[in-house]
Amino acid sequence: MNLRPLVLPLVILGVVATGFYCETLSVGTAGPGPVHVVYWEKWTGFEFDAMKKVVDDFNATHKDIQVDMLSTTAIETKTLMAVSAQVAPDVAGLYGANIAQYADDRAVEPLDDLCKESGIKADDYLPAYFNMVTYEGHIWALPSTPASIVLHYNKDMFEKAGLDPEKPPKTIEDLDALSVKLNRVSGGQITQAGFFPPEPGWWNWAWANYFGGKIVDESGKITATSPECIRAMTWIQTFPKKFGGTEYQSFKQGLGNFQSPENPFMEDRLAMEVQGVWMANFINQFKSGLKWGAAPFPYPADRPDLAGTALVDLDVLVIPSGAKHKREAFEFIKFVQTQKEMEKLCLLQWKNTPLSKVSPEFWANHKNPFIKLFYDVSASKNAFSAPKLGVWAQMNAELGSEVDAINLLHKTPKEAMESFTERMQPIVDQYKKRHEMRLARGL
Amino acid sequence: MNRRKEALIGYLFASPWLLGMSVFLLYPLVSALYYSFCDYSVLKPPMTIGTANYIELYHDAVFRKAVANTFIYAAFALPTGLISALVLAMLLNAKLRGQNIYRTLFFLPSLVPAIPMAVLWNWLLNGQFGIFNVLIGKIVYHPPNWLGDPAWTKPSLVLMGTWGVGNTMLIYLASLQDVPTSLIEAAELDGASSWQKTRNVTLPMISPVILFNSVMGLIGSLQIFAQPFVMFPLGGPEQSAYFYSTYLYDKAFRDHAMGYACAMGWIMFIVIFILTLALIKFSEKRVHYGGT
Secondary structure, three states: OOOHHHHHHHHHHHHHHHHHHHHHHHHOOOOOOOEEEEEEEOOOHHHHHHHHHHHHHHHHHOOOEEEEEEEOOOHHHHHHHHHHOOOOOOEEEEEHHHHHHHHHOOOEOOOHHHHHHHOOOHHHEOHHHHHHHEEOOEEOOEEEEEEEEEEEEEHHHHHHOOOOOOOOOOEHHHHHHHHHHHOEEEOOEEEEEEEOOOOOOOOOOHHHHHOOOOOEOOOOOEOOOOHHHHHHHHHHHHHHHHHOHHHHHHHHHOOOOOOOOOOOOOOOOEEEEEEEOOHHHHHHHHOOOOOEEEEOOOEOOOOHHHOOOEEEEEEEEEOEOOOOOHHHHHHHHHHHHOHHHHHHHHHHOOOOOOEOOOOHHHHHHOOOOOHHHHHHHHHOOOEEOOOOOOOHHHHHHHHHHHHHHHHOOOOOHHHHHHHHHHHHHHHHHHHHHHHHHHHHHOO | OOHHHHHHHHHHHHHHHHHHHHHHHHHHHHHHHHHOOEEOOOOOOOEEOOOHHHHHHHHOHHHHHHHHHHHHHHHHHHHHHHHHHHHHHHHHHOOOOOHHHHHHHHHHHHHOOHHHHHHHHHHHOOOOOOHHHHHHOOOOOOOOOOOOOHHHHHHHHHHHHHHOOHHHHHHHHHHHOOOOHHHHHHHHHOOOOHHHHHHHHHHHHOHHHHHHHHHHHHHHHHOOOHHHHHHOHHHOHHHOOOOHHHHHHHHHHHOOOHHHHHHHHHHHHHHHHHHHHHHHHHHOOOOOOOOO
């Protein structure tokens, strides 16, 4: 019997059947049985494993709802595409800085009513973190894990340079003085730096805040040319001025990846660095014997009111627009907010807790020896976070380019901040105008 | 079989392509044209704003920088790629012992996917520890900071591009083997030197292939994306490696400005279309087809 005529129809049938089967996988099972909540999370490795334990706890205690967690790279883009294609997951683990943009685009659901129903309120959290999940008077997300960023210093390098390893810098002037003693140059190349602002280079905008300024204010007015901002940028330019722009860039090029044993802090090539609460875990993974310390980032000697100024950041859980199981999704998000589960998650991820109440066990069991410091700076009145602005991603990228020009000594801080303002202010204004036009047209 | 039935069967056979073309090319092209006149973030319904996106592009300093970067890169990458591939193909066309081994070795790099290649070159060109600078450092005191100095970012990408000329080289090699030996022999009998044989016989005979590689190279270099996207996040130092496609991607997926990105896409389409036509027009009297 000749089976060849059947091959093509069978292949087509197979493709169609696979398509239908995949569709059932992405939308969860319908009909009797538990509701499947699809949860996309950006984490991999130990961070994913930690959240998986919370998910397992939830699934074990909720027979009618089952959370299916999936690790997803480039989560912002994929969530964006999934929402627009109306196949959004029920829960997505985004970054705190995404909220304004996603809220403006109505890509996430407001959670005000669900929070009210569940008794979740601002007082449950440290103000700096709760502030990050609200935008234009609405709650758009709830925390998954928080972070605070402080000065980390390598005690081994301090000792080798004859410095007291128990005396981290308190003021910017102290930091400068220590940095000079820790710098090493050989054959025209920097081999070791005391402090090096471009590493890790993730928060260029935050230098302004350490000097009492802001890159942009709440109304969207760019304030990058304020005396405080110019002072901050002038300070970061003192470093390449000491070494020369080319040598400075060359040293940056030679620094290894953050999440690797070649991390310059762990390789004894960089003595002081601004880093987040997660650093302890990476030190433990890649160089467990390293002697290190953490301290609040120094303040300018003439601005003691800025003591304890700390950048805080947050990973969040949102319900994307068009999620099929909104209530069940919130049930899971609410579960993560309970003190027991939140502390479990933060302990496993080596992070501080965003909650205002902390159990004694959390302090006792935490593996980061400086966890209290991370919590205290988050609770400080000087804690600050990324501006809440729909065009923040673009603004941050543009600022990065100007900071490059400062580091390469191609522009003075004033020139760089002026060109940044000139470029970004019309973009911010137009974004706001279009947003208002949309609201007026009901779009 | 009458002509009507014949046409029907013809269309039926062509239908998968026609369907694919309509769904995956024609529809996106037309819809992108419409969205280019809208404020459109993908997530919210498009709001028509006339030619505002195009006017904004005209005033956008980063757009101008991305255009300049792209053309500067293409101006160097295209001839470098074409010439190095041709020279390699000519060398590999020589009858030598181990010819196939050499051919394989020179073709191999082009099999490395763009992302691993970018990661690899990130280390080769590292300003402090890269092998290039270790070697150059033996001759000059200050070797270039390839990836950290705005003046060197584009040359780095051009250099990297020459490493992956294997495909172009292979096409040249195939065409070189098609050059009739009778013409070469005739030239030899006339006393032509090696250069004269190359200039007057080989190059004219492979000119259609040079044109093909030029068109493909032009399109490829104007659309460069993967390598700068991996090696120069946010456009590299002072946006010196911010190219048209990377800026377009950032506008679409980072800034959610899909309407703006569509306008950029259409401008790119028209520019490439015009340049390709110009190249074909320019080549009319310079390309020799064997059959004509």
